[in-house]
Ligand code: SRM
Ligand SMILES: Cc1cc2nc3c(=O)[nH]c(=O)nc-3n(C[C@H](O)[C@H](O)[C@H](O)COP(=O)(O)OP(=O)(O)OC[C@H]3O[C@@H](n4cnc5c(N)ncnc54)[C@H](O)[C@@H]3O)c2cc1C
């Protein structure tokens with residue numbers, strides 16, 4: 001079969017990887033898809049996907065999520081995409097490509113974007129069953145499958161990909177080893193000091209690292225599958241699975257076969273326009289190309305630049321690719337690793353500034369030129385400053401280099417704002433966007449938010465590592481150009497949450513509509529508000545309910561319409577529309593009888609059960625109409641709502657404490673229960689978590705909580721502002737050696753002061769860092785009563801405690817409220833058919849494929865799919 | 869349109885293939901919240917009532933996640949357009965046209981509703 005078409009010139013792209021896809025987009029942007037026939041030969045069984053994020057497959061990202069190919073785009077631009085059909089030969093004379101299926105296409109321009117293949121060292125046994133590489137989605141699927149029957153896994157290669165692969169194996173439950181020939185991990189990116197910091201952190205995670213040894217042989221058992229590895233130091237490592245990650249090599253075989261010039265160490269030789277030096281009709285881009293500066297780039301950003309260059313050249317525009325920055329910032333196994341510029345200090349006469357704390361796994365090095373120019377650097381363990389530092393590379397930073405690498409809190413540390421950057425500094429290296437372009441987006445294109453700037457400039461839409469700096473720049477630019485940055489809560493209110501709290505309290509306003517119509521922005525009055533201010537105001541009203549004369553029950557009257565769906569159904573919405581149920585288990589203490597009740601309910605309703613990170617039990621997969629039935633039984637057995645759904649007190653965790661533990665000095669369980677019962681149901685700007693430990697060993701992890709309590713021989717120490725979660729923060733000590741009564745009084749004040757002054761969705765940790773004066777100010781207010789408001793704070797808490805009632809008990813006794821718990825208003829007995837489950841590990845999980853197809857014809861119901 | 873509170877016998881109806889399909893009593897709808905209705909062909913509609921008493925209906929299925937949950941989202945007004953925000957990933961949908969306000973390439977079906 002020959003596919004030829006009239007006189008339209010044809011562009012053939014071989015390889016539909018990340019760079020190939022970018023090339024297609026660049027063609028479309030330049031209008032070339034309209035004037036040319038575009039044919040794509042794609043070897044893999046799926047169109048282009050995000051290889052950089054490949055490992056996220058193991059944390060739940062599906063192959064569909066990884067896809068970078070919008071089929072609408074392909075269709076709209078008339079691109080002919082042949083999936084699973086690689087190019088097999090090129091006849092340059094005839095300008096003709098033949099694919100495996102027999103498809104023959106004549107081209108005017110041929111673009112090779114064939115990427116790389118993983119290098120597998122030629123050791124005996126390398127092809128045995130159980131040996132893998134790590135490059136494609138198919139590789140990952142195969143590893144995942146094989147790992148099910150394996151216990152131990154080894155990765156050959158301790159570079160960037162090797163570490164990712166080792167982390168993935170560990171995530172699959174295998175004991176993981178990394179074997180690296182070089183004397184340190186990530187030999188290309190970091191130096192010895194950085195390698196040492198990385199090694200320590202990685203070993204602490206339970207991975208075994210063997211550096212300075214090579215792999216000599218893969219040992220194969222009788223059945224032909226891997227049983228171990230022989231290493232160059234004579235030792236042997238038992239393993240069931242081997243992943244080779246010893247570097248990549250350009251896929252230039254197709255080019256070699258048709259006589260194109262390739263480099264000595266591989267790579268299709270191209271000029272500054274990415275045109276092959278041997279044939280003006282052929283281009284090569286991405287990892288298969290040997291660029292004009294003599295390098296093969298193994299990162300995606302330079303590949304994108306090459307894609308743009310080739311497309312521009314084909315459109316007869318001027319563009320060139322002369323080399324690229326090899327800066328990288330990665331989060332490997334949860335450790336930040338970044339290197340930029342001349343990281344190894346190869347320039348003449350350059351000097352290093354190094355800060356290293358191997359105990360904390362921190363290593364930071366800056367390479368500075370004689371004249372003070374920042375040339376490059378390496379950051380391990382904390383890459384906060386990466387965005388700013390990278391942008392300063394090549395210039396003399398406005399402050400002393402030492403101050404840039406010292407950790408915050410070490411006295412001298414300076415935060416260099418992005419406003420100090422020069423305009424030509426590259427802020428987003430994925431898309432090569434300079435600070436000037438970002439400023440332009442704000443000043444010339446009237447973008448006023450980060451999402452708008454992202455859309456306009458593409459900055460921040462790649463790896464995402466620049467988004468923080470981007471946000472700072474946009475705000476700084478808005479402020480500088482005289483636009484008053486609107487600090488209002490949302491489009492409906494020009495006040496902050498704190499101001500709204502004061503208005504509600506002072507004027508005793510107890511409905512949302514009243515607040516909106518009297519104090520909202522002119523254009524929002526009389527309207528329906530929005531999804532930001534409704535729950536925020538709902539929460540303020542709930543926090544102050546007894547004091548301002550509102551109902552203390554969040555489903556009463558208008559309050560019901562303000563609550564997020566979780567609060568409205570008093571349960572947590574899950575991805576398929578079912579809910580999870582978390583009864584309160586104060587302090588984590590639970591009697592066997594109650595455990596049995598939970599077990600029985602879960603069994604009777606077929607719920608998935610799991611012990612949560614908060615010392616209680618979560619039951620998942622309840623349909624909305626089952627919630628009242630489940631709760632009727634829970635309430636009957638003496639359970640209350642655990643408020644896992646609310647921005648309110650969650651759990652007060654405890655350790656076993658003095659009663660049982662040989663080290664305990666106070667009764668931590670009792671204190672935890674007391675605190676949990678006192679603050680239960682307290683609605684706040686964000687969720688509140690707490691813990692009480694019986695001694696300094698801190699088994700309850702109180703220092704990672706919003707308010708944490710640690711027993712001392714003389715009483716209790718109170719810590720505040722701790723956080724686990726996304727940006728962990730150790731809590732600060734607020735007061736020491738408190739009696740029970742003093743402790744409670746101080747927490748009352750602290751919580752009420754936080755509720756009063758925090759922003760919406762601001763945990764105590766961020767609040768403490770933001771409010772002027774920080775911890776000292778908070779201590780002045782709540783310990784020394786510097787504002788004279790402590791009486792009021794205590795009274796507000798008293799009112800909350802006195803009026804607390806269990807929401808679920810109230811709900812199951814109210815027929816009108818109960819009638820809301822149905823899937824369909826017109827068919828109250830019919831369950832939502834999209835909520836279905838399939839078995840997994842003796843329990844069940846949501847039928848996720850059902851979500852993408854919407855409905856399953858009755859005959860087509862998956863085996864095991866339970867329509868409970 | 870303002871309605872007297874005791875209009876319980878008033879019904880909400882949805883336009884389906886040129887016919888009117890009765891969903892529920894008007895009084896079951898809380899202003900500012902939605903309900904879901906099962907349609908004869910197995911699809912689901914989300915019906916909302918705003919504070920002025922105006923009614924809206926769109927498809928109940930959240931196109932971003934596939935779950936049938938739009939009826940459980942929070943409603944509001946954006947530049948005069950009534951919308952609901954999906955309770956899962958918070959994308960907003962115009963209640964009159966079904967258009968997604970955060971991604972103009974996405975749209976859900978909008979239905980005509982009336983009170984009878
Ligand atoms: C169920 C649970 C995971 C588990 O299976 O163990 C869980 C599940 C969720 N967590 Fe969590 N978190 C759970 C313990 C934790 C912990 C551990 C702890 O409490 O000791 C943390 C870190 C501690 C902390 O908060 O500082 C934690 C930090 C988060 C965060 C990050 C908060 C932050 O300030 O960075 C979120 C996101 C948020 O709130 O914005 C979150 C959000 C969520 C949400 C609500 C996400 C969502 O919107 O769907 C999950 C829904 C819960 C559900 O459907 O029932 N969850 N989450 C745990 C419930 C504990 C409980 O009994 O209530
Ligand atoms: C796990 C992992 C993590 C990574 N992390 C990062 C990172 O954090 N940052 C970063 O910058 N880079 C990272 N990379 C590298 C990045 O993925 C590559 O630089 C990028 O994918 C290169 O794009 P490409 O289009 O040149 O090659 P590829 O994406 O490999 O695409 C080439 C395609 O061509 C196909 N092909 C080959 N021969 C033929 C043929 N004859 N006919 C048809 N098709 C053919 C191949 O099957 C492949 O699909 C990572 C890579 C991996 C594997």
Ligand code: SF4
Pocket residue numbers: 655656657658661662663664665668693694695696697698699700
């Ligand atoms: S924190 Fe102290 S008292 Fe509590 S369990 Fe640990 S060692 Fe025992």
Ligand code: FES
Pocket residue numbers: 427428429430431459460461462463464465466467
């Ligand atoms: S640097 Fe990767 S998105 Fe900006």
